[in-house]
Amino acid sequence: MNIIIVGCGKVGCTLVEALSSENHDIVVIDSRPEKVSALTDTVDVMGIVGNGVSHTTLKQAGIETADLLIAVTGSDEENLLCCVIAKKSGHCQTIARIRNPIYNEEKDFLQKEFGLSMIINPELTAANEIAKVFQFPSAIRVDTFAKGRVELLHFKIGSNSPLCGLKLSKFHATLHCNDILVCTIARNSEEVIIPNGDFEFAANDIVSIVAKRRDAIDFFRKIGLEKNRVSNTIIAGGGKISYYLAKSLLMSGIKTTIIEINQQRCEFLSEQLPKATILCGDATDKELLSEECIEKAAGFAALTDLDEENILLSLYANGISSAKTVTKVNRINFTSVINKLDLGSIIYPRVITAEYIIKYVRSMNNSLNSNVEALYKLEDGKAEVLEFLLKENSAVCNIPLQNLKIRKNTLICCIYRNHQVIVPSGQDCMMPGDSVMIATSGYNISDIKEILED
Structure with missing residues (x-):
């Protein structure tokens, strides 16, 4: 896609690096020459020194043929005006960063009246992430799926944990936790593993599990990590x-x-x-x-x-x-x-912001098979966990999982159907209307069918 990013601050730079790695054509705009040079010298993007609110500057950046404009300058007002001019000048989608608490109270009105595809507030988004951790302090990070009904919980294994030395193949039998699915393991801050039955847990591993809140509480109690909500x-x-x-x-x-x-x-x-x-x-x-x-x-x-x-x-x-x-x-x-x-x-507030915007960008592919509903990157993007909403004609539907030729380093973590969480087995099928969580390592996907081998 052709994407214009206005503003080369911390969030802008993170977006440029993330989106350019997904093979989009990107133009960056900033009034500070040194910021533009710093990006164009390190990332394969086109840079323009100018004011993103200027119609002339936006035309120079290719606004008439752009698919998406993202305004992340330091000014909420500039971001809104930039998006309005972009909508008038072309037919692109627009995303604005809005940080002022006053505007945040009116974001639904602003999004509708200004024709914005998305309003992103990095500080509010980061605060929500922190609040989830304080609500469930047994985890070091909590990601939500299926509109909050399913959680991906990350925790660190201590040296005295009963998980140390345990093989994944014996995980459920040893801990009696059949409703818990292990998705990913981050080890030594250098690799992310999508584990198989032979995988053996070790101290300091950061483990990601999928579970309902009630089941997760019981699991953390069994491994000695149970903590109540902070008071x-x-x-x-x-x-x-x-x-x-x-x-x-x-x-x-x-x-x-x-x-x-x-x-x-x-x-x-x-x-x-x-x-x-x-x-x-x-x-x-x-x-x-x-x-x-x-x-x-x-x-x-x-x-x-x-x-x-x-x-x-x-x-x-x-x-x-x-x-x-x-x-x-x-x-x-x-x-x-x-x-x-x-x-x-x-x-990392700007990383959280980038995740939200990348999710939207992948959804813009207008897939006939599925929509990307949520996306979380793990360990500097070494792995991802995504949620897809399956449509009627999805290539993966109505086929037992054991019969699907699923790519290496890919795991179907969870199926959410009719208000029920299914920890999938080989006999389960994905169905139209399901929300499905997928963990991948080593590649990016925008459509559920991309989990299949070519």
Whole structure:
């Protein structure tokens, strides 16, 4: 597809790298020459220095024949105006990044009136991911499918776990958990494995399982990872993610404290979040953290603007408390190092944003067989877990799974049908109308039929 991306900031760069790897023709626009040069020197894309709101600039970028425009500048207003001009100039789909909480309250109206295909709010999206982890702290990451009815839960195996040394072929018989399916294993931050029966679990593996919430709770209890929903949380930093997160936690009845160094921002948070405790101070001040009883905190989120601060804060929190920790990291250049640290759950806001947009881009292929409903990348994109909604004429329907010639490194994780979760066996069939979860490693798919060998 022909895609124009306006804005070469952190989110824009992540999108360019992700979408260019999927063989799309991409043009980037930014008013800063150094940002455009940095991308065009490292990625095979065309760059234009200019204002994305300018009709002339958009024409130069090929707006008249573009399939999709994504506006991710630092200004919500510019993003909206850019999308409007793009719609008037061509026939492309448009996606706008909107971050202001005021606009977020009106996103349905804005999307309809401006003719937007999607509104993406990276901070809200990241906050929702963190909230899911605090609701289910046994996991380090929680991804949802089938409109929240099925969950992909990621957890780390400890050195004393009963899973250590256990073969997958003996997993269900040993733990008596027939409703749990192991999807992927991330090992040493370097490889993602789609396991077979001979696979043997090891300490420090990050395991992804598919389960309903009730079954997952029982499973985590059996392996000694059971933790109740956090009752109170300390948030370091009072930015947009913290605002959205606190709002969500308070609605769930979780006591929330935010530590923010900027006085003006504290006043804003106090007005908008009257039920939260807002402290004006430095979140790296050990005395302040001690006064707020960090040692007894059930949850701790390091969400300042500095990655280094967030990493140190989470390491400190893990050292003196048993809190469920979440660490926000913006830069993704050193993930292999960061993932080896004891940081609890690590959140990369721009990666989460890219996942949502890539899902939409793949759905734009207008498949006759299936729609991509959800997409999550694992370990820097080494593997993916996708949800497809099957249509009437899908090539994989009505055939027992054992008779399908499924590609290597592909696993059918779950079938959701008529409000029931099916952990598939070889005798099960996929049917029209099913939501199907697929795990893949080593290749990308946009259509359910692509899981079959040629």
